[in-house]
Amino acid sequence: MTERTLGMPRRTPTEWFSTLPTLLLLLIVVFLSSGQIIHSQLLKIGEATWQEYFMLRSAGVMPEPTCNPDPNIDQRVREIVKQRQAEAAGDPLAGILGGASVDESAIRGSLEATRDNCRAKLERYQTVQEKVTPAVIAFRNVEGGVALVVSTLGEYKRLLLCLLLLICATTTTFQRHHIALRPARTDRDHLVSLSGQLAANALLLVSAIAYRIQDSESMAAGVTVDNFYLHNIWIAGFGTLTLASLYRLLRRPRDLEPGGSWAKAFLTIPLYSYMCLSASAQFFSQGYFHGTSVYLNMMMELSSVFLNLALYIWIGMMLKQTRLTHIFFDALRPWRMSPELMCVVVLAIAAVLTAYTGASGIFVIAAGATIYTELRRVGARKQLALAATAMSGSMGVVLRPCLLVVIIAALNKSVTTSELFASGAKVFALSLFIFFIYSQFARTTPARIAPFSQALPASLKRMIPLTPYGVVVGAVAVFFSDVLGRQLDEFSAPIILPVMLLAILVYEKFSRHTLHLFSAFLVPMLVLSFMGIAEGYQVLVSGEIPGGTSAAELEAALWSETWRNLLMILFLGVHYGAALLSRNNSDPVADYPPEEGVSEKLEGSLRFATGETAGHIGAMLMLIALSVGTAGIIERSGMLELLPDAFASIWIAGLFLVVALVLVGMFIDPLGAVILVNATFAPLAAANGIAPLHFWMIALVAFELGYLTPPVALNHLLSRQVVGDDEVESARLSTGTFFRRYEKFLLPIAVMLTALLIVAFLPLLSDGLHDWLFQKIQTAA
Template sequence: MSETKEPAFLRVRFYTTLPAVLLLLSVLTYGTAEMIHSQLLALGEHWWTGYHTLRHDPDDPDCDPIELERLRDETLTKKPAIVPDGPRPDTPVPLDDLDFNDDDAAPPPSPAGGEAAPKPVDDLEFDEEPAPDPDKLNLPDDPGAAAAAGAKPPKWHSFEASRLQCIARWAAVKEARERITPSVRRFRAIEQTVEWIVDLGVNHLSHLLALLILICAVATTFFRHHIALRPARSRLDHLASDGAQLAAHLLLLSSFWSFKRIEDTALADHGHGLLHWIWIIGFGLLSLASLFNLLRPPADATGKTSIGRALLSVPLYTTMCLIAGLYFLIAEGHPAGLAIYIGKLTEHALLYLHIGLYVWVGMLLKRTRLSQLIFEVLRPWRLAPELLAFVTVVGAALPTAYSGASGIFVIAAGAIIYRELRRAGARRQLALAATAMSGSMGVVLSPCLLVVIVASLNSEVTTDQLFDWGFKVFLLTAVLFFVVSLVNRQGKWTMASPREALPGTWRAVRALLPYIVLFVVLLVGYSYALDANVDEHRAPVMLPVLMIGVLLYDRLTGREVVGRSGRVRRFGFRKALGAATSETTGHIGALLLLMGMSICVGGIIERADVMSAVPEHFGSIYLTMGVLVFVLVIIGMTMDPYGAVVLVSATIAEVAYRNHIDPVHFWMVVLVAFELGYLTPPVALNHLLTRQVVGDTKVERAEHESGSFWARHERVLLPIAVMGTALLLVAFVPLFVAY
């Protein structure tokens, strides 16, 4: 594409993906607002002790101390009757207690058997009832008795306590109102506005994720940017690819419509009404986009192909969708199954939104001079190709950890890594192998998002534990890569002397110094202003701001950047930001749809109860680990990392725990096995991404090179040798040590 047409093309791409960029900015705003609100609360507490009581105007207490005082005093004025010991007059006397021989009770009958003559009224004696003895009163809890005894009744104390509490509440309200000064009102207005932004984000994270996936997927579909084993080139390739996508999107549309009808029929209000409509409208638009592409194949499509190659051109997510959807529809008669499992993405909406931010970081990094300047530091040393590949792969571990996944870093820096290795004299196969592996070693380092997802789904492990052991695994893989590179060298390991290399290195470091200062200033600003450090929780929010700052610096200083073709070109901030965000949209649509379909495939494995065929106990921990390693590598070969983590957490992890495998050890094995899977055919996701950024032509040239079996397939065999050896050591050495 010529230089005159590229800006117009970038403008079209930018404006078609503008909604997705606005969504990313919304996520960025939410994350930043969360940090700002935390600091505002701390600042308010520092300036006004007890600020939490001043955040809202206090309401009048619902009590009256005067009324409580009146009720209290009434307890002293009431005098209940005093009752002596013995039965009350109205209490019936038991029959057994009647003494019929008592002369006072009944006179004896006359000798003749007649009734006793009643006494005359004048003969009756009326004795006065003696006054009861207060000490013999049988009402110890009676308030009147307590008052008569000179003590205050319990009700008096109860009303008095309530009255004092009421007075204290009125005093607190009065004090709070006196403390709510105009400055407090202005401060809390700002704080509550930020809180409203945070609450708005929390309540709509699932909606943001659904919109981000669907809008990006529409752009990805229009521009034919989905991930497939082979790119579509011929008309038959495009027919197979677009036709399969249309079928998959219609299947998804019907699944969400069925899911909505189920919830409507059940009259269950789960608050998903708007979310259902977002999915339905989104997949409707995706269906239209697929139909448009199907009816209008590219003008440069060729006519030469085969059925097998055409099937390889079908995007991976489409194949997964058709497999899972047909299973739910035919095997279970459950058309809503796809919708239910895709909905699981929204259960961890913030984590998947962070993936979008990490992709954005990678694309912004791609538009800066940082990667180019770092290689300028190494170039004066004239390192041997194998040694330069080792330094590159190990050095890429840290940015990979911050980008969230190995594939994102390959997309961001793969083209530069391949070009610099080829410039240093590396053969094509070695350059492709190093490019594909450039993101593999950093997924176990802090603050990698994949590890955060593992810890969030599994309470048995924490991020601190995983990152601690992850650093040891990183050192192991680095040593293994160095050994394999040493054995695989095709010449002497030469390098320039320090006297020759240091002047050029110093010049390159001086060019890097402004960027280092910029990073330090921004990080210190975050640390002092927001008490935020670049960790696994805040990195997704902070890194885009840092990279935008770098882009802005490049624009202000008029820096130049080297394009894929090697030409040097100037770029402005708007153009660079537009290109980065446009490419971000395509990658987000491809990655998140693939992740969603991976969860669906994991769902059918879970529902098919495949794990029930696995015995609860294998009898040997080594046999258990061997089976798990095999299964995990297969999963890594066929699924994306995030969907695979969900599947393993739901099914396989319990098998490991039941067989007494330490959870931290198990998840280290999982992460290494996944990375081996991403570098292993038939899918080999990192190799597919390498092909995407380097170009099909360069990869095909490498595939047609002659030589030994290793030389012809080095780009695949070298990563497998390193990561396969690392997996065996990580899996079994701890068992030998522990048992």
């Protein structure tokens, strides 16, 4: 056993100035989101513990009223009447305007109302002083402190996103990790790539300065400008980013190969740089020098969404530090499936994990290397393994609780997340079935699977190491659900999932004995939950249903909680039962060879995960930010105004939208493209009779098809990053059919294109199919 020390380990400047700030910012975002939940629960606890807590919490904050509770009303009436008569006597128009007469009853009523209000204030103040206790004061200080911190931080979400983007983008520049069509491997690659980055960053700096000058002039003219301080942050950040790219340009990496091709070198310029250069050229030609910064600031309007994206990336990188993917594949091995069938199972599991890691690219980064290695281990050819790795992040974007769907629902009020996810589950099943069909036609070996009588017991035995993870994840879920009153859904996932991954890392990396702490918390919570379920069924039987809910909703909630509790009991029982039967204190999880960038210690895992997170956040957010700028070019170019308001038929409109959305997905990141599509193509689709829910399902599938289609094919670029450039190059074939030589591109394109055409056009042939596939969910008013 390795002895743990408490000494301060040595850290590189990158870890001090990049990893540590990124970790702090991410923890602040988690606290900010969970702090709102915590404060809400604190208020409920206070009200349940002390009657009229909302009034008692004002003790020591509100001063004692200084008004007179017993004024001489008769005297005050006479004084006011006399004063108003004197004022009327000096006014020559009083008689004409009716001001000569004074209404004594109205004056008396006003004075009596003032007196009653004063007495009520004093009575409330005295009640608070009599009932307040030191315990109330202490609890109020905690609850008020949480409220103050949360409200203060909530006003600076834009600043948090701005700092996160700039710090991580600088980190990505130093790591040479920006997303490009090919990596820089030669001297010419390095020169062209960094020159492109330097030019793009310098243009961003010029745009930020011009934007600040513009807003300064507006303020001088009396126009109110919000968040003006952010201009200084942007200027400092883009200045640092420019210096970082200049430094990287002048400091040649030692691993570069001499020479290189000038033509191929231009493919190493990051995609964000191309977007920035084209957008800046367009804006500068129009004299709109601050245009790029204006569209960049549009991200700030959705700061919560993009902060959640950063959390999802962190979730994915922490997932990479765990053994979960290894255990999943370990449980699948006894089935001895053929490579094509294994790909189907892997894509089904990956889709769920993709939905919980926010977006397709994040999951490819987190688990792509493991997926590729395991598929190769079961005999998958390299082209097939690369195709499945790229697709592993594509099918789950339509499943709950994917961030992309949440953004669509936030921008478009004609669809809800529930409707999108309900239709998305059907689209996912269709896509998976299509992949199964194509993969079977493309297989090179006979389809096979081990006999159930042999595979099932062995697979179940290998799933026992998953039960501790079920206990850990269940304890966190029960804590948020039963203590903080927040279920795991598409809105709370960015808050709860990081806590779950942190808990898993504590269990894996710190000490396996921490599982007993999670179990000790979970068992009494389950007991209390079953007691609550029993009370709920008594209410259901008596028919005294609380207001705001129906008997069916209450029954569904009780059944859901019952099944959850039974699942937790299963995890606890299997884990501790297996431990008692084996009487073996060894590590219940199989040992796996150490991987590069995966630590065996908690501190190292957090450091590695956050370091990788910083690089990926910088790459993804810069790409998304400049995608918004590219969308601005399209918006200002007037191209969209040339589109007809209505097409000759819904079929022509559908065909146009399919082609347009695929092109958008090919060149613009989906998270950025959603903003453009919502403002342009969504109204066009509605005007031509395409239902909003139908349109957004088309858009989601089209975006993922674009993600898999050259010339950009972002998912393939990310697969190359995690699998390794040398390994991808080794998969090239010079012989065989055209399909075999380019299978890694053609198989995903064939699957997603077929799914897109079916989703787009088949529902137009049948109203029944359309209504079933894109069912509107009625909600109570």
